[in-house]
Amino acid sequence: MSRLLAELSGPAAGEALTEDSILVLPLGAIEHHGPHLPLATDALVAEASATAAVQRAADLGLDVWQLPTLSITKSDEHSWAPGTLWLTPETLLSTLVDIGRSITQTKARTLVFLNGHGGNVALGNVALRELRRRFGLRTFFMPAANVPATGGGEGFPEELGLGIHAGYAETSLVMHLRPDLVDESLFARNVPEHIADFTHIGFNGKKVTFGWLSNDFGPSGVVGDPNGASAEAGAKLFAESVNFVVEALQEISRFDYLPR
Numbered sequence: 554m555s556r557l558l559a560e561l562s563g564p565a566a567g568e569a570l571t572e573d574s575i576l577v578l579p580l581g582a583i584e585h586h587g588p589h590l591p592l593a594t595d596a597l598v599a600e601a602s603a604t605a606a607v608q609r610a611a612d613l614g615l616d617v618w619q620l621p622t623l624s625i626t627k628s629d630e631h632s633w634a635p636g637t638l639w640l641t642p643e644t645l646l647s648t649l650v651d652i653g654r655s656i657t658q659t660k661a662r663t664l665v666f667l668n669g670h671g672g673n674v675a676l677g678n679v680a681l682r683e684l685r686r687r688f689g690l691r692t693f694f695m696p697a698a699n700v701p702a703t704g705g706g707e708g709f710p711e712e713l714g715l716g717i718h719a720g721y722a723e724t725s726l727v728m729h730l731r732p733d734l735v736d737e738s739l740f741a742r743n744v745p746e747h748i749a750d751f752t753h754i755g756f757n758g759k760k761v762t763f764g765w766l767s768n769d770f771g772p773s774g775v776v777g778d779p780n781g782a783s784a785e786a787g788a789k790l791f792a793e794s795v796n797f798v799v800e801a802l803q804e805i806s807r808f809d810y811l812p813r
Contacts, residue, residue, distance in 0.1 A: 556607045558618040558769040571616060574661040575805060577650065579603040579622040579697060580677065581727015582670035585634030588718040588749060589739040592636045594719070594727055596624040599669030601730050602697040602791070604637065606667075606798035613799070615806050618661075623648070627672045630766050634774055642676055645685070651675075652706070653684040656786040664690050665797065665805060669697040671717060691808065695801055698726055700795040702757050702777065710742065710778035713749040717756045718767060720744075722790055729787025745770040 558566055558576065579597025582595075591597070600622045607619045626640035639653075640648070649666070656664060664684065666677050681692040700723050702716035703709040710721050728735050748754060753761040756776075767774040 556612075556617065556619050557602075557610050567696055570618070570659040570661040572660050572662055573616045573806070575610075575617040575663045575665060575802060576620055576656060576661050577603050577617060577665045577667050578672050578800075579618040580626055580666050580668045581622055581624045581726050582626050582628045583624055583636070583638040583671065584628035584631040584670070585637050585774045586723070587739070587741075587773050587779075589725055589736045589779060591731070591739075592626070592638075592720050593734075594723065595669040596622055597669075597730055597734075598723075598726050599667055599697040601796060602669070602794050603667050603793045604630075604743065605791075606802065610799050610802045613803070615802055617802055617806075617812055620652075623652075626670055627676055628670065631774060633766060634766050636715050641671050646675070646676055648682055649680040650687070653680075653690055653775050654689055656690065657688050659699070662690055663805065664692050666692075667692045667697045668694060674805065683701065691805075691810075693801075693805055694761060695798070696794075697798070699790050699797065700726070708781055709809060710780050712777050714745055714757050715744060715746075715749060715755065716777030718774070718776040720775065720779055721775070721782050721786075724779035724782035725784070725787035726790055727780055727787070728784040729791055732784055740777065740779040740782070741773060742780055743775040744778055745773045786791040 579599035581599040586594045610617045627636045627645045631637040677694045684690045684692045702712040
């Protein structure tokens, strides 16, 4: 049976959704990903991860449903680049809150944002509390894919912990999912090595964050190194990602708050 909620009729959705239902909303982006990847990279990865994980979780007995992907989100770090479509923080927050409000017309009380775009993280976490406070929903936010920065070694480029956009992992994922959309002839390294030796300032878990636009690190808009990316590596990353999402959904199905 399809787990795409939008394929049901209104009455059928009302019957299908219960207090145990988990609704998964993929969050993507339509934004510049260098010259070698499509604008829809983040939306593509988020939706594919959601579809695979939701179906597998349903096969394991979870009452889980996939909502239509929200593809245009907060991508202002790439606003300088042609093709990027982006919402203001205020618009995206209002949109997420409105979606939560809509859900309250059903019996479902659990909403999961499955996020494929780093620019949504801070605002997504704000939305969690807004939806919890305003409507009493159980709300969760988690990544759709495993996209680590590589640290060199045989077959891997050295991204110095700074590969966050259109680098090895993200390129490999798209090569696995939609190889027809990847132009390998345009792979080019662009790693901001001048900040690589900082202890506290940086990406990927560094404690001091900073405001940035993707062309702050060069005109390509890439922050990473796609060289060596492959469909085989992407398949492994995708499988790991789906496994994580399924395990997280299983935990979400058991999660609850203490009675007040």
